[in-house]
Amino acid sequence: MRIKMYPLFKRIHIFTKASEEAKNFAVRLKNWLNSYAIESEIFENLAELEHEENLKGVDLLLVVGGDGSLLITARRVAKHGIPILGINLGRLGFLTEVNEEEAFDVLAEILSKPLCISRRMMLRATLIRDGKEILKADVLNDVVVNKAILARIVDVAVYVGDRYITTYNGDGIIISTPTGSTGYALSAGGPIVYPMMENFLIVPICPHTLTDRPLMLPPYEPITIELVAEEKDAWLTLDGQEGTxxxxxxxxxxxxxxxxxxxxxxxxxxxxxxLREKLDWK
Structure with a gap:
């Protein structure tokens, strides 16, 4: 039975991770969309996807892969405000909530009416070295400062605005969005935060002092993390993917x-x- 598409949808592009399984599934999606006269292109290269011409007039972006694929796509296209739907070919998939087996039925339901959107707060991280801006990036899940594999501990002083909170000694620290609360922050002992809230979540990783607990703060003032110990090997990681x-x-x-x-x-x-599905709650 043919479904009636809502007239909003003229152009739906697909970003797929590089595996053969994902690419084959993306081709099936493209053919299905084309059968409803919806223009569609498949991209494996984010640099190509980011071209203004390739994003012009796109009503929806489908991401075929896992949460990692969705996170990197979200960072690259956020400034364009394009809605994203993730189709999970990975493992857990908190963000890519549509399974491969149900994808076409769910798409048919979604495309038969106006989109229902969940707006998710993002973070902007800026690395400053010797008074100079070295790096700036927007992330959906988290900003992490942690030790290298062979390092013992890292010492980071944390400020909210110009107010000093404390110096964390341990494996590192996570600054997370509510969306990222079910990621690394959850593994480090942080709470689950409803994803459409707008808060900063500070979660220490294996703190040396057991009274160092997670904090949830409003997003009105910046959080500053300063590496305060010499001869300590530490890394900045953005959404678990880009490291410096x-x-x-x-x-x-x-x-x-x-x-x-x-x-x-x-x-x-x-x-x-x-949550019940992914965390096996009863």
Whole structure:
């Protein structure tokens, strides 16, 4: 039976990770969309996807892969405000909530009506070294400062605005969005935060002092992390994917990004359904 598409959808592009399974599935998606007269292209290279011409007039972006694929896509296209739907070919998939087996049925349901969107706060991280801006990036999940494999501990002083909080001694520290609360922050003992809230979540990683606990703060003031111990090997990691080695005295300033990620919600599944499914709650 043919479905009636909502007239909004004229152009839907697909970003796929590089595996043969994902690429083959992306071709099936493209053919299905084309059968409904929806223009579609498949991209494996994010640099190509980011071209203004390739994003012009795109009503929806499908990401075929796992949460990692969605995170890197979200960082690259956030400034364009394009809604994203993740189709999970990975493992856990908190963000890519649509499974491969149900993808076409869910797409048919989604495309038959106006999109239901979940707006997700992002972070902007700026690395400052010797008073100079070295790196700036927007992330959906988290900004992490942690030790290298052979390092013993890292010491990081943390400030909110110009107010000193404490110096964390341990394996590192996570600054997370509510969306990222089910990622690395959860593994480090942080709470699950409803993803459409707008808060900073500070989670120490294996702190040397057991009274160092997670903090949740409003996003109105920047958080500054300063590497305060010499001869300590530490790294800055963005969304678990892009890493930069840090030096003594480096500062990482984390603010609320001016951009948001717009995730498409599936019609018959709410956030608590996803938590029960992914975390095996009863």
């Amino acid at each position: 080695q840090l030096q003594y005295g480096d500062k990482i300033v984390v603010k609320q990004s001016p951009y948001y990620t717009y995730l498409v919600r599936t019609p018959d599944k709410n956030y608590f359904d996803i």
